[in-house]
Amino acid sequence: MRRxxxxxxxxxxxxxxGCKFEVLAPTGDIAAQQRDLLVIxxxxxxxxxxxxxxxxxxxxxxxxxxNSEARxxxxxxxxxxxxxxxxxxxxxxxxxxxxxTWMGTHLLDPYRPLxxxxxxxxxxxxxxxxxxxxxxxxxxxLFIYPEQGVATVNELAVPVDRPIHFQITxxxxxxxxxxxxLAGMIYAMPAMKTQLHAVANQRVESRxxxxxxxxxxxxxMFFAFRAMSDSEFDSWVREAKGSTxxxxxxxxxxxxxxxxxxxxxxxxDVDPTLFDAILNLCVEPGKMCMKEMMAxxxxxxxxLESASANLLPLMHDKHARRGTVFGGAPSYVVGICxxxxxxxxxxxSAADTSAAASHxxxxxxxxxxxxxxxGFSPALLPAFTSPLLPTSExxxxxxxxSNS
Numbered sequence: 286m287r288r289x290x291x292x293x294x295x296x297x298x299x300x301x302x303g304c305k306f307e308v309l310a311p312t313g314d315i316a317a318q319q320r321d322l323l324v325i326x327x328x329x330x331x332x333x334x335x336x337x338x339x340x341x342x343x344x345x346x347x348x349x350x351x352n353s354e355a356r357x358x359x360x361x362x363x364x365x366x367x368x369x370x371x372x373x374x375x376x377x378x379x380x381x382x383x384x385x386t387w388m389g390t391h392l393l394d395p396y397r398p399l400x401x402x403x404x405x406x407x408x409x410x411x412x413x414x415x416x417x418x419x420x421x422x423x424x425x426x427l428f429i430y431p432e433q434g435v436a437t438v439n440e441l442a443v444p445v446d447r448p449i450h451f452q453i454t455x456x457x458x459x460x461x462x463x464x465x466x467l468a469g470m471i472y473a474m475p476a477m478k479t480q481l482h483a484v485a486n487q488r489v490e491s492r493x494x495x496x497x498x499x500x501x502x503x504x505x506m507f508f509a510f511r512a513m514s515d516s517e518f519d520s521w522v523r524e525a526k527g528s529t530x531x532x533x534x535x536x537x538x539x540x541x542x543x544x545x546x547x548x549x550x551x552x553x554d555v556d557p558t559l560f561d562a563i564l565n566l567c568v569e570p571g572k573m574c575m576k577e578m579m580a581x582x583x584x585x586x587x588x589l590e591s592a593s594a595n596l597l598p599l600m601h602d603k604h605a606r607r608g609t610v611f612g613g614a615p616s617y618v619v620g621i622c623x624x625x626x627x628x629x630x631x632x633x634s635a636a637d638t639s640a641a642a643s644h645x646x647x648x649x650x651x652x653x654x655x656x657x658x659x660g661f662s663p664a665l666l667p668a669f670t671s672p673l674l675p676t677s678e679x680x681x682x683x684x685x686x687s688n689s
Contacts, residue, residue, distance in 0.1 A: 308465050312489040312512060314403050315393065315468040315482070322389050329378050395471055395481040399448045402484045406446075414448035414482070417441070418560040421453075421460035421473040421495065423543040424502030429532075429555055435525035436532045438540070439508040440549040441493065443485055444518040451481040454564050456541045461497035464510050470496045476566055476575055485512035502545035509549060525551040534559060534568050 309324075311317045348355050391397075398414070401407045418429035429436045441464070443449050453462050455473040463470040468483035495506040513521065528551035530536070536552075537559060556562075565574035
């Protein structure tokens with residue numbers, strides 16, 4: 286029976302052969318420091334754990350019932366030397382762990398720019414970090430390279446020995462950006478920008494993934510991670526530039542729809558305002574951005590009546606309304622805050638100005654009321670026009686109108 290039990294354990298041992306110790310085999314300086322912190326912490330704790338486990342087995346063996354030679358002292362109750370050993374050793378280990386944690390928390394702060402790219406190589410003043418905007422979608426990863434003007438889906442490429450500055454957000458639910466061989470896990474949350482500074486010190490092809498459950502397609506939310514030489518990275522950028530697809534706002538709205546196991550995709554051009562719009566939940570045309578709404582709130586807001594009647598039903602969820610306690614259909618607040626946006630609206634309305642005027646119901650200024658998503662059709666444009674904004678393209682000046 287014992288042999289059969291041992292044979293039953295063999296499949297489990299075989300399954301362990303598929304495990305990869307990527308956390309313990311880093312390819313970047315940040316990941317290496319995190320690996321060292323983990324290993325040293327485990328070794329320090331083993332200083333206590335191993336003697337305790339060994340003494341437990343020793344006492345059980347020495348004072349077994351059949352050992353009549355073991356000394357029996359029922360009145361023993363205290364030993365100063367033993368108390369010193371019992372309390373001093375754990376106290377010293379806790380002090381060491383506390384010091385390591387404090388130093389690691391500050392030196393490995395993901396928001397802290399790198400001051401070195403290796404244990405013996407400092408970052409030169411001329412070394413400009415590679416900025417990568419990361420967006421967690423359902424269920425795929427979007428990487429935007431502002432400097433190179435390209436974007437990819439489910440493939441992240443970086444040059445070796447160049448500092449990397451990740452700016453991370455999400456489109457709908459919270460995720461976690463994690464490349465084990467590069468650096469630690471960082472959360473990706475909608476309407477928030479988290480950051481990570483890291484570096485790859487050798488050529489490698491591995492993968493990253495989401496480390497936070499985010500729905501049905503979570504198990505397939507992987508992306509390829511490639512660290513390459515400068516020349517190989519330049520070739521990779523040229524390959525991305527050779528794509529026939531551009532990442533406009535409308536293309537992004539299609540891309541962010543839920544999908545699983547999406548192959549690596551390249552975009553040869555990216556709307557330079559896209560990441561800021563994703564971060565402020567206003568990719569949809571005409572929708573007011575969160576930063577603009579917060580500017581209104583900083584000025585005193587739209588009043589209690591407007592907040593209860595118009596602003597509470599606002600929906601920022603991408604695919605489904607969560608709860609209907611306020612009733613009515615989800616709505617958006619219209620936002621026309623720049624001369625460029627107004628010029629676009631006026632251009633769309635120029636073909637049928639007389640028809641638009643016939644539908645004008647109220648000339649009062651827009652007061653922040655909840656409105657359906659505007660399509661900027663000629664019939665609807667006058668409802669979005671405020672006396673505070675210019676009424677024709679000739680009136681548009683170089684100055685940005687105030688949000689107030």
